[in-house]
Amino acid sequence: MTDLAAAVTRLPLNGGAQIPALGLGTFRLSGPSAVDSISAALSLGYRHLDTAAMYENEAEVGAGLRASGVKRDEVFITTKVWTSDIARGDLQASAQASLERLKLDQVDLLLIHWPNRAIPLAASIEALCDAKRRGYARSIGVANFPVEMLEDAVRLAGAHGETIATNQCEYHPRLSQAKVIEACRRHGVVFVSYCPLGQGRMTEDEAIAAIARKHGKTVSQIVLRWHVQQGVAAIPKSANAGRQRDNLDIFGFTLPDEDMRAIAALARHDGRLVKPGFSPEWDR
Numbered sequence: 001m002t003d004l005a006a007a008v009t010r011l012p013l014n015g016g017a018q019i020p021a022l023g024l025g026t027f028r029l030s031g032p033s034a035v036d037s038i039s040a041a042l043s044l045g046y047r048h049l050d051t052a053a054m055y056e057n058e059a060e061v062g063a064g065l066r067a068s069g070v071k072r073d074e075v076f077i078t079t080k081v082w083t084s085d086i087a088r089g090d091l092q093a094s095a096q097a098s099l100e101r102l103k104l105d106q107v108d109l110l111l112i113h114w115p116n117r118a119i120p121l122a123a124s125i126e127a128l129c130d131a132k133r134r135g136y137a138r139s140i141g142v143a144n145f146p147v148e149m150l151e152d153a154v155r156l157a158g159a160h161g162e163t164i165a166t167n168q169c170e171y172h173p174r175l176s177q178a179k180v181i182e183a184c185r186r187h188g189v190v191f192v193s194y195c196p197l198g199q200g201r202m203t204e205d206e207a208i209a210a211i212a213r214k215h216g217k218t219v220s221q222i223v224l225r226w227h228v229q230q231g232v233a234a235i236p237k238s239a240n241a242g243r244q245r246d247n248l249d250i251f252g253f254t255l256p257d258e259d260m261r262a263i264a265a266l267a268r269h270d271g272r273l274v275k276p277g278f279s280p281e282w283d284r
């Protein structure tokens with residue numbers, strides 16, 4: 001194991017597994033270069049990969065894992081079922097197809113990618129629990145679930161004797177997620193930040209650049225440290241080995257409270273970047 005891999009904090013999940021607090025996002029990685037990027041990231045020390053059926057790169061993620069030579073059981077792999085496929089039966093079929101593309105027997109975490117108003121949540125959660133019981137996933141969770149929906153999901157999974165392990169949502173210094181993070185904490189659900197670098201925009205923020213200079217770190221290291229220091233996990237995407245390394249190397253320093261607060265104070269009402277037409281009603 002590399003020093004960087006050993007330094008990564010692991011967060012306990014409902015159900016007994018652990019998730020590395022820093023993972024590699026893979027949205028928009030595709031083709032042979034994706035295989036190389038994923039393999040390089042694993043060689044650097046990444047032990048958590050985030051993919052989805054919708055990213056159409058599960059085959060590359062699986063190939064990158066095999067090319068790296070890192071053992072399967074050392075890597076935490078998340079995939080997601082697209083929002084149109086979360087009805088009973090469709091969800092299990094999507095998970096099975098993901099496993100075939102990844103060439104894996106099981107993923108570590110299977111998520112509902114987005115809720116779907118046209119499909120009753122109870123049916124989707126029942127299907128998700130069934131996918132876990134069939135062995136397709138070690139843990140199950142949701143993504144893009146506001147507070148009320150998360151609470152429903154927790155309750156519905158509980159009725160099947162299962163637990164919701166994570167809620168993966170957009171989070172970065174320009175978007176407050178205080179309500180959802182608080183609800184996750186209440187239910188022992190790990191919050192996973194997607195777009196943790198604001199799709200790269202945060203790396204141009206002047207206020208964070210000043211904090212970065214003070215600590216002798218890059219802006220992205222400060223932003224990612226800010227995430228993990230709150231007890232959330234983050235999955236920045238980078239196709240570049242140097243930036244992948246920077247993004248992972250955040251476990252050897254601590255931000256003082258005043259910097260944590262100054263970064264949180266950058267939140268804006270219009271900070272949300274990912275808001276497709278089928279979005280649920282977000283918590284304000």
Ligand SMILES: NC(=O)c1ccc[n+]([C@@H]2O[C@H](COP(=O)([O-])OP(=O)(O)OC[C@H]3O[C@@H](n4cnc5c(N)ncnc54)[C@H](OP(=O)(O)O)[C@@H]3O)[C@@H](O)[C@H]2O)c1
Nearest residue numbers: 025026027194195196197198199200220236237238239243
């Ligand atoms: N559940 C959901 O609905 C959902 C939605 C969106 C995303 N996600 C997941 O979250 C992951 C991350 O989100 P994201 O990719 O949209 O945004 P992000 O991770 O916030 O930002 C990625 C962008 O930042 C750049 N970047 C990365 N590291 C950098 C560094 N150290 N310095 C400067 N620039 C840097 C990347 O460029 P380079 O590649 O050139 O470095 C890329 O353009 C996705 O890949 C996906 O796995 C989930």
